[in-house]
Structures are given as structure tokens and as C-alpha cells.
Amino acid sequence: MSPLDLLDVDSLLTDEERDIRALCRRVADDRVRPHVAGWYQDGAAPVRELAREFGKLGLLGMHLTGYGCAGASAVSYGLACMELEAADSGVRSLVSVQGSLAMYAIWRFGSAEQKQRWLPGMAAGELIGCFGLTEPDHGSDPATMSTRARRDGSGWVLTGGKMWITNAPLADVAVIWARAEEGVVGFAVPTDTPGFAAREITNKMSLRASSTGEIVLDDVRLPDEARLPAAAGLKAPLSCLTEARFGIIWGALGAARDCLATALEYAGSREQFGRPIAGFQLTQAKLADMTLELQKGFLLALHLGRLRDSTGSLRPEQVSVGKLNNVREAIKIARTCRTILGGNGISGEYPIMRHAANLESVLTYEGTSEIHQLVIGQKLTGLSAFD
Incomplete structure (x- = not known):
């Protein structure tokens, strides 16, 4: 089943x-x-x-x-x-x-x-977009970003760089966040603007079927019409991250489900000591525990989805609960499924090692587990542990 x-x-x-x-x-x-x-x-x-x-x-x-x-x-x-x-x-x-x-x-x-x-x-799908927030030296603390936007007459000049930006090498438009005198501001930047450059990040061991890039902003001159007028302060890009994390809550379950389905099929056909390994107690214990966590993760994701559909939004700490739990459990499931396949678990003939490697990135992008723990902890205690 x-x-x-x-x-x-x-x-x-x-x-x-x-x-x-x-x-x-x-x-x-x-x-x-x-x-x-x-x-x-x-x-x-x-x-x-x-x-x-x-x-x-x-x-x-x-x-x-x-x-x-x-x-x-x-x-x-x-x-x-x-x-x-x-x-x-x-x-x-x-x-x-x-x-x-x-x-x-x-x-x-x-x-x-x-x-x-x-x-x-x-x-x-005719135009590709990317989202430039993370920087080489500023990941979990975007408030300290180095990218600057300064006014130049009626327009703006952007300088700085972004790192680990999905879709950047192919993008037609880049949403870029920068610090200005008035705080954090956002821009929709056509990638053919002079001074904008994006290079592919190669030699990745994870998310290899995804295009990831580094963006360089070398005195990129933009009209004021490129600025996102309703984006005021750091809350704007952080709200976008909350939006994207919702998809991760569900997506991680897909990787985990595929690993578990592969392990179930393999355990039913792989024989050792005269019978399928699915018939051994330790294998069944692994399968039972993983299925339990997958079910719980799905129910959590569904609850958050229904809550969002009924209220129109989710609070950041609610999304943190989902991302922290579901990605953490998904990577555990992938690693345990790998053990059921034994040596075959590292083969590209099966998807498990690929999922496990991908989930290593999912575990840390758009908020590391530690950051989500602190978001939840702050909500529970009323005290911030970030400073």
C-alpha cells in the first residue's frame, strides 16, 4: 500500500x-x-x-x-x-x-x-524570475545585508552581491533587496540592465537539477519605477520567505514519500536469509516509524493549508513549525530508507540518495532549523534569543 x-x-x-x-x-x-x-x-x-x-x-x-x-x-x-x-x-x-x-x-x-x-x-513560464536576498556573508541575518541602494537624481544605483540564488543564471527579472537610507527596499531589476551579472554556481552536491547563481550588482542604475513601492522595511522580504516556506512544508513530504515508497517496494522483493527483508522485525519497525512521521507531517501540512485558506494568512511561527518538523523528519526518512536498500541505496538507479542530498539543502535554505527553533521559542517565551 x-x-x-x-x-x-x-x-x-x-x-x-x-x-x-x-x-x-x-x-x-x-x-x-x-x-x-x-x-x-x-x-x-x-x-x-x-x-x-x-x-x-x-x-x-x-x-x-x-x-x-x-x-x-x-x-x-x-x-x-x-x-x-x-x-x-x-x-x-x-x-x-x-x-x-x-x-x-x-x-x-x-x-x-x-x-x-x-x-x-x-x-x-515565458519569463523567469529570481529572488535576491541572501548574500555571501549574510544568510540567516538579512538585516545586515551589504547590498546598497542610493538615490541618484530621480533614480537609484545598486551595488553589492547576492549568493545561492535559484534561477539567477536564467532569470529575466530579479527581485533585489538592498539597504537604503530609509531602510530595506526592493526592486524588480531586468537582468539585461548594465552592471547586472549572474554566474552559475557549479560543483554542487545537492539540488543539481536546479539552476543556482551568484549575482553581482556593479553600479546598476535603475529608474524609480523599478522600485517595489509597497515594500517598506525588512518585513517585506521576510513575508515573501514565509510565503515560500509554505510550499517547502508540503514539498519535503513528497521527497520523503518517494523514498518510503521505494524502500517498501525494495524490501518486498529483496531476499536475505531465505525471505524478503520486509518480513524482518527491524525492517518493519523502520517502515512503521517512517510511515507514522509521514502521516503526521501530512496532517500538519493540511492543517496549515486549511488554516491559510480560511484566514488568508499564516503567522510566521506557524510556518516555522511546519518547516522545522517536516523537513527534519523528511531527511530522517530518506536516511533510514537508504539503510533498507543497503549498498543499492547509494546508487543513482534509485532516487533515495538524490532525495537525501537535496534535502540537505532544503534543511537550511529559507531558514535553518536553528532559526525556526528560535522563532518558535520566541513565540513561546516572549523573549528573543536572536540578539
Whole structure:
């Protein structure tokens, strides 16, 4: 049986949600799974081609409204992330960064002109976006970012650099955050602007089917119309991260489910000491414990999705609970499934080691486990441990 069949969690979903999940599973099975091992080995994926295919299906910015976006529910978006990450975390990252970071920032904080200029093409997958917040020396503490924006007549000049930026080498527009005299400000920067450069980060051991880059901003001159007018202060980019973390809560479950399904199938056919290893107590204990955590993670994700659909938003600490738990448990599941496959667990013929390596990145990007623990701790105690 499927690991998520144990508690009949499908009964908690609507027909529309199940249909969206089935659509995403089909596209992952048809377009990603047959090729992703090769993409991972080569360290490259056809990002633009995938973006156009996902755009045709309405998967880019699917939880947003207007401008060609599908206006889907939070739960539907979460299920899409789960199915895409069951194929590969890097593929889900493409969709998350495009929709929940770059598109959401423009949709939430941009001007009417910016929204019309960028969002329809991004929703269709014809334009690629990236989100420039993390810097080489400033990750978990973005308030200390070094990138600067200074006024120059009626426009702006950006200087600095960003690091570990998904989609950056291919992006048509980069949402860039910088410090100015008035605080943190955001810009929608066309990547063909003089002074803007992005290089591919190579030799990655994780998320190899994802395009990741370093951005250099060398006196990038922009008109004031490039500034995101409704973005005021650090809360603006942090709210975008909260938006994207919701997809991670669901996506990590997809990677874990795929690992567990692989381990279940393998244990049923692999024989040692005259019988399938699925019949041994220690193997069954591993499978039972992993299935338990997968079920709990799904119920947590579903609760957060329903809460968001009913209230319109989630508090940061609620998202931290989901990201901390589900990614932490997903990587434990991947590692334990690897032990069930023994030596075959490290083979590229099976997806488990690839998922485990990808989840090492998911564990730390968009908030490390330690940061999410402190967010939760601050809410519980009323005391900040960040300073």
C-alpha cells in the first residue's frame, strides 16, 4: 500500500484537490522522473522548457490571483509542491522561487505597471524570475545585508552581491533587496540592465537539477519605477520567505514519500536469509516509524493549508513549525530508507540518495532549523534569543 493510505488521508481532500494532485503527479511522472537522474548527474536541467510546460498547466504562481495566475487554494498549491518534489526537490524549487518568491513579491509589493509588465509572462513560464536576498556573508541575518541602494537624481544605483540564488543564471527579472537610507527596499531589476551579472554556481552536491547563481550588482542604475513601492522595511522580504516556506512544508513530504515508497517496494522483493527483508522485525519497525512521521507531517501540512485558506494568512511561527518538523523528519526518512536498500541505496538507479542530498539543502535554505527553533521559542517565551 502507499505510505499515505494508512490513515485514508485522501478522504480529507476535496475532489478538486485530488484532481490537481493527479495532474501534477502525471506531469512529474511524464516529464521529470524519466530524465531527472541524468539532470542530477549532469548538474543541469532544462529549466526554461520546464517553466513553459508548468506555465501551460497553471502551476506558476498558482496560488495568486489575476495576471494569468490560477487562483488555486493553499492546499492545492501544497499538493502540487508535494508531487513535484516527489520527483525532485530542484524541480519544486523552480516552481517555488518563481511563484512564491519572485512573483509574490511583485504581486504583493509591486506597482500596477510592474505587475502587468512581469506577472503574465512569469505565470506562463515565458519569463523567469529570481529572488535576491541572501548574500555571501549574510544568510540567516538579512538585516545586515551589504547590498546598497542610493538615490541618484530621480533614480537609484545598486551595488553589492547576492549568493545561492535559484534561477539567477536564467532569470529575466530579479527581485533585489538592498539597504537604503530609509531602510530595506526592493526592486524588480531586468537582468539585461548594465552592471547586472549572474554566474552559475557549479560543483554542487545537492539540488543539481536546479539552476543556482551568484549575482553581482556593479553600479546598476535603475529608474524609480523599478522600485517595489509597497515594500517598506525588512518585513517585506521576510513575508515573501514565509510565503515560500509554505510550499517547502508540503514539498519535503513528497521527497520523503518517494523514498518510503521505494524502500517498501525494495524490501518486498529483496531476499536475505531465505525471505524478503520486509518480513524482518527491524525492517518493519523502520517502515512503521517512517510511515507514522509521514502521516503526521501530512496532517500538519493540511492543517496549515486549511488554516491559510480560511484566514488568508499564516503567522510566521506557524510556518516555522511546519518547516522545522517536516523537513527534519523528511531527511530522517530518506536516511533510514537508504539503510533498507543497503549498498543499492547509494546508487543513482534509485532516487533515495538524490532525495537525501537535496534535502540537505532544503534543511537550511529559507531558514535553518536553528532559526525556526528560535522563532518558535520566541513565540513561546516572549523573549528573543536572536540578539
